[in-house]
Amino acid sequence: SQKIEQNSEALNIQEGKTATLTCNYTNYSPAYLQWYRQDPGRGPVFLLLIRENEKEKRKERLKVTFDTTLKQSLFHITASQPADSATYLCAAPFSGGYNKLIFGAGTRLAVHP
Amino acid sequence: EADIYQTPRYLVIGTGKKITLECSQTMGHDKMYWYQQDPGMELHLIHYSYGVNSTEKGDLSSESTVSRIRTEHFPLTLESARPSHTSQYLCASSTTSTNEKLFFGSGTQLSVL
Numbered sequence: 067s068q069k070i071e072q073n074s075e076a077l078n079i080q081e082g083k084t085a086t087l088t089c090n091y092t093n094y095s096p097a098y099l100q101w102y103r104q105d106p107g108r109g110p111v112f113l114l115l116i117r118e119n120e121k122e123k124r125k126e127r128l129k130v131t132f133d134t135t136l137k138q139s140l141f142h143i144t145a146s147q148p149a150d151s152a153t154y155l156c157a158a159p160f161s162g163g164y165n166k167l168i169f170g171a172g173t174r175l176a177v178h179p
Numbered sequence: 180e181a182d183i184y185q186t187p188r189y190l191v192i193g194t195g196k197k198i199t200l201e202c203s204q205t206m207g208h209d210k211m212y213w214y215q216q217d218p219g220m221e222l223h224l225i226h227y228s229y230g231v232n233s234t235e236k237g238d239l240s241s242e243s244t245v246s247r248i249r250t251e252h253f254p255l256t257l258e259s260a261r262p263s264h265t266s267q268y269l270c271a272s273s274t275t276s277t278n279e280k281l282f283f284g285s286g287t288q289l290s291v292l
Binding site for chain 2: 108160
């Protein structure tokens with residue numbers, strides 16, 4: 067079945083460093099991937115979308131890549147700040163599912179001063 | 180900020196009670212969704228709607244039911260709550276465009292004793 071996998075271990079980094087989170091998908095080829103941020107007790111908030119024909123997308127300190135050969139997306143936060151601490155979710159559409167998204171379990175990022 | 184609201188934020192209720200979780204959005208979105216999320220786990224789609232009088236079940240089987248009588252309103256009902264229903268319930272909406280991001284509410288944390 068279609069699946070989105072993210073590293074379940076928390077990522078701890080020092081303020082100012084670049085955080086890199088990984089999203090792998092299996093058993094299909096999504097037309098796009100989305101990344102969301104989720105804070106404790108809150109709903110996810112959309113950050114970026116990257117389509118299968120795009121190698122890279124940037125927004126301020128955020129960068130997302132999409133490698134269809136590796137079936138992987140990388141999410142980077144440069145010059146990380148403690149305020150970036152949150153859980154980051156990767157999502158992709160169900161095959162043939164118009165706007166129905168499958169979500170990964172997310173990776174928790176902790177940025178330490 | 181997203182204009183999508185969920186009430187209540189927290190609900191503690193006894194087994195066998197009927198409950199309705201409310202979700203409203205003021206963005207005029209046709210598509211609305213209910214996701215269920217347990218701590219550290221993926222969001223699972225339990226219901227979705229593409230417009231008024233349209234409702235479908237998601238990938239995760241749920242004993243809950245939904246209705247969509249008005250565009251802005253998408254309530255979820257559990258006729259007889261059980262401890263296994265304890266979870267966070269997240270409502271979301273999106274436009275009808277492809278690749279569109281989801282706007283999430285803050286969620287309802289349900290605890291069934």
